Amino acid sequence: MTAAILTLAALLGSDAPDLDRASSGQPAIGLDEHVGAPLPLATPFVDSSGAAVTLAQYAGTKPIVLVLAYARCAMLCSVVLHATGDALAAGPLVPGRDYTPIVVSLDPRETPDEAARRQATLLERIGRPGDRAAWPYLVGTDANIHAVADALGFHYAWDPRTEQYAHPAAIFVLTPAGRVAEYLRGVQFPALDAAITRAGRGELTPSAARDLVACFHFDPALRRHGARIQLFFRLGAGAVFLGLASTVIGLLVWERRRRRRG
Template sequence: MRSALLLFLLLVWPTQAISQSALHQAHDAAAAVTAHDRSTTEQAQEALHAGHGDAAPMPMEPLAQDPATDDGPAQSTHSGHAQPEAMPADHSGHGTMAPPVGNVTPASAPEPEHVHPAPVAEASIGVTEKLGEFIAAETRFFDEDGKAVTMGEIVDKPTIVVPIYFSCPNVCAIIQSSLTAVLPDVKLEPGVDFQVVSVSFDDTDTPELATRQKRNYMAAMDFKYPENGWRFLTGKETDIRMLMDSLGFGFRREGKDFLHPVVIMAVSPKGKIVRYLYGTKPLAFDLTMAATEAGREQIGLSVKRVLAYCFSYDPEGKRYAFNFMKITGTGILLILVVLLVSLMLAGRKKRTPRN
């Protein structure tokens, strides 16, 4: 009996040892595969967290289950790939995108709108008569002595305002030279009954230039004209524009020169515009009448419509040109009307019976 038991143990014991050894080897192999799978899963989660998009799920093949491990704690761990642990809420789907690096603009940021600047309107050239309106008395200028004055302080008597600029090569010099010829013939006392004020609309002109201009024109009159009878003013662009707009005087800079009309204005002591005088050669009679009307606050006759019809301003020549075609057409039309009326009257006379 003892021999039989010993023989049975010799036959059975190696088999159990071998089975246990094989079981341990299979368990170690499964643990290694599981560790590899976990490492792969963690790498996929890290890539997903870095914003690489949705990672395609890795195929999971079930591990060959050792029949010897049907029972025991190893069954739930090694039956196929272990499911990864639940991700945090911010890792679901695409996860939280990493903030942009460098100059990358987020897609959600709206592009700034391209705003086109409004076109700047060019100043119109010409005269808009403002009879009965008042000049900008608050505008500040500098006289020929460099003293700051306002137009309200300057215009304290009937005033002939002469818009010019000192470097003007032609019409401005012509009109002021014409004034030197006719001012002594005006039937009013200069500096008392009236005055002339030349205002430069070039903001680069200085009081020194104004002094030089005044000296030249006073010399042309043999210095017999009173100093306070003719003033010369310069100013800044804002004040110049404000004053010229109130006078209805439209001008525009062209390089170093200006495009501008040729006109002077008569202004009352209260600053009211009473008359416009056009052309480069004013008459002493016209200046006398304009200054007299200004002293009475009396608005004179507007010749703007007649001037606009008979003449047109030439910006290139900087002068008014005679509208030959318009005047000729008007003359022909008047002749035709006279002929037609004459024929009608002649026809009526023929039809009148004789007694």
């Protein structure tokens, strides 16, 4: 039995933001497909070197592979990023030349330094160590991250109890003009090259299946009884202490009297 359960919840037909589990303690997350919708390219971000950038700087001529993740994520973000990196490195297409992969951090607390450290491991994974332009990693304000996420139909939520973002596991392929071309769901992306090629031609491809994998460490235990159990143990500890102390003192006195009597 574990209290914290990773919800690899494959929910068929979850097109709407329908993972509303707030009533059971699980944050609402979901993925609306906005295929064809334009991204707010002018939204300002900061890259891993600390420079101010916009998504527009990366759009224009090449398709974009966009990943929303965050460095402190303890669950699937690393899996998604590594799978993206592996898919990028495996195909004939070259990042930077044929398309632009970008990570946008979900976490507004993330600093450019943290971004740079995370980015370094990703660049090593795709065989381009030190080449920051090969896979930019952007951080931004909460409002700006939400602006991009909302345009993608990517619904995520901060869970203060577990101190993590609950969010879908998926990556996005954009046309060179910055429109949403395709959603790739899950944690493995074998069709990434084909999707990039289609997006490069301006094709828009809605998903056939709408399964959703959630990246969230679900903890079902609300711990409503914690305070009561703590009180029970405090009272119990007090009772045990008093019981033992009175036993020792009482017996010592009794034994001493017994000896005196001979």
